[in-house]
Amino acid sequence: MDLTELRQRIDAIDAQMVELFEQRMDICRQVAEYKIAAGKNVLDKSREAQKLEKVRSLASDEFNGFCVVELFEQIMSMSRKLQYRLLMENGRLEKLPFISVDALDVGKARVVFQGAEGAYSQAAMTQYFGESIDSFHVDSFRDAMDAIDEGSADFAVLPIENSTAGIVSEIYDLLQEYENYIVGEQIIKIEHCLLGVPGAKIEDIRTVYSHPQSLMQSAKYLSVQDWRQISMQNNAFAAKKVADDGDKSQAAIASEHAGAVYGLEVLQRKVNHSGTNSTRFIIVSGQKIFRRDAGKIAICFEVPHESGSLYHMLSHFIYNHLNMTKIESRPIEDRNWEYRFFIDFEGNLADSAVKNALRGLREEARNMKILGNY
Template identity: 50%
Template sequence: MRDLQDSRKEIDIIDEQIIRLFEKRMDICKDVAAYKLHTGKPVLDRKRELDKLKTLKAQASNKFYGHGVEELFEQIMSMSRKMQYKLLTEEGVNSDIGFDIVDDLPKEDVTVAYQGIPGAYSQQAATEYFGDKSSYVNVSTFREAMKYVRDGKADYAVLPFENSSAGIVTDVYDLLVEFHNYIVDTFDVKIEHCLCGIKGSKIEDIKDVYSHPQAFMQSNAFIEEHGWGKVNLANTAISARYISEQSDKSRGCIASANAAKIYGLDILHKGINFNATNTTKFIIISRNKIARRNADLICISFEMPHESGTLYQMLSHIIYNDLNMTRIESRPVPEKKWEYRFYVEFEGKSTQAGAINALSGINAESINMRILGNY
């Protein structure tokens, strides 16, 4: 049996040789990038890569080594592409992703759409963000809010994006792809759900509770403890208005203290959501492709070939450019069975070279990539 230290010394020598050969290969790839820059040829040539991998794999002495060779050279080719994207960006190719940089969003004399009616948390988010010198229009659905922005009926829309207890608002994610509007900022609202009833009612009177499904999820423990029936309505404030119109002590709702005040309800119990730090993140939507100067998050969506390892390949563009991914979500692609659209958020600016490199790579190697906002 060979001495362990002798084996390790030999491995060290081989590793040094691999490094030198790797660097030599990457240097030659710079010439490839120069050629592609001159001719306009795309960085990714998937057929060439697959043919090359097949040839290299066949040169291995056994099946196990063949799999290793294939994986090794897939990574080498991936790193080569990333370097080529970087070089092309440095030469001014794909260096502008089209965002106009602004110091801040105007918060006077603008029209803001939100889903729901007065008393909704969306209204609270909109008025707290834009203040009292803007105009507000309430609409029935998230889709309608998106249409108002797209069609110029509103300058901005304020939509719920994620709740710290109940997770993402899936409908909004889907609409971000359907409508070519952009996320331009986010705003957090602390959520405190209240059990509300008509004047003079008590908790003991309640048999059924009305609210939005998200509010039910966030207050589920409290509701189950009392064994009440649940009735879904489109909005917590709509629930408050409905209860105020019924004059029925057996019907309660989950809504905000502000909604209770607006619709003349008694608050029977405050803070029924199980998480005291319950917060909803709202997104500010614009039809204009703008980014605030201090924006530091980028959100994209994309689909991928239905092949092993493709998600890692997409995310590796973020990793390789020293960017920090802060969110990843997936949603089914309606027209493609068992295929998914991914939503990825990472730290970066639309003017940052590393972010542009990552976006260039993902755009070239994914399907239907869209930049949803820099905020």
């Protein structure tokens, strides 16, 4: 047979497969109606495992058996998604424990940021809340989360990602650990300066202090200097140390604002090599709330340590036409080589497509948590 005839035979088989697929999905719809009436869960792992083993045994060889299992995994995944949609249409989707609000109540709010006066977190806070906001600062990110838990702060401002240096991994871990939620974000441009005590010159510098990410962001500038580099917990702390020590051989890499706060002089502007360097800060609250106009959702979940498990989780976004904008992974403590995934996607918790996707993820993933809608 020539190629045209072979393709015609494939087309005929494909038409039969589509017809049989639609018959199967119609039966799946009836199964869903039964489960709705009986209050049964959509996912039945033992039944699916038995089914996959059965279809594998029907194949004529090992390769075809592998392919048939992959095909039926997809078919069963589509069946579950159909059933989740029917559950939603019948009002059987679980209600999400988040309350929508027109705007955040910041009139009498108290805000905490990590670092010291002059930190970039403070700049992000004032841009988001305004100059007159009641605020205080703490030494660590965990201290900021604790402040919300203890009720001494209503909101926390925390850096979660830099366009050059990447994610702040500790923030991801704390979001999973604490019952605090993202309710907003603020992006600010980062422009690092080399700061020294009054009267100091660049040729006087022997030691430079800054946060590890800021040192990395300024690596090109620092590579031509024979300076000792010392990491600090925060850029503002670095500026404060240089000011307190009063040593002309010391400099800090921090914002110009931090230099003004601590009475330092700018020895060199724009020492970070990227002109588009920006940091994204999140606004965190202890309340499960989201603005009605929120357009981004953050979640995290774990997956079974099995081939294809992450792929099946991500298929819920595809099926519900949701645009995933970010995915990160973090190792799970005390479970070697297993990971927790953090995902951002576009949507609002009030959207039916979002509810449908989250229902599927909650049933099929491990420890799925909504981190916020903002």
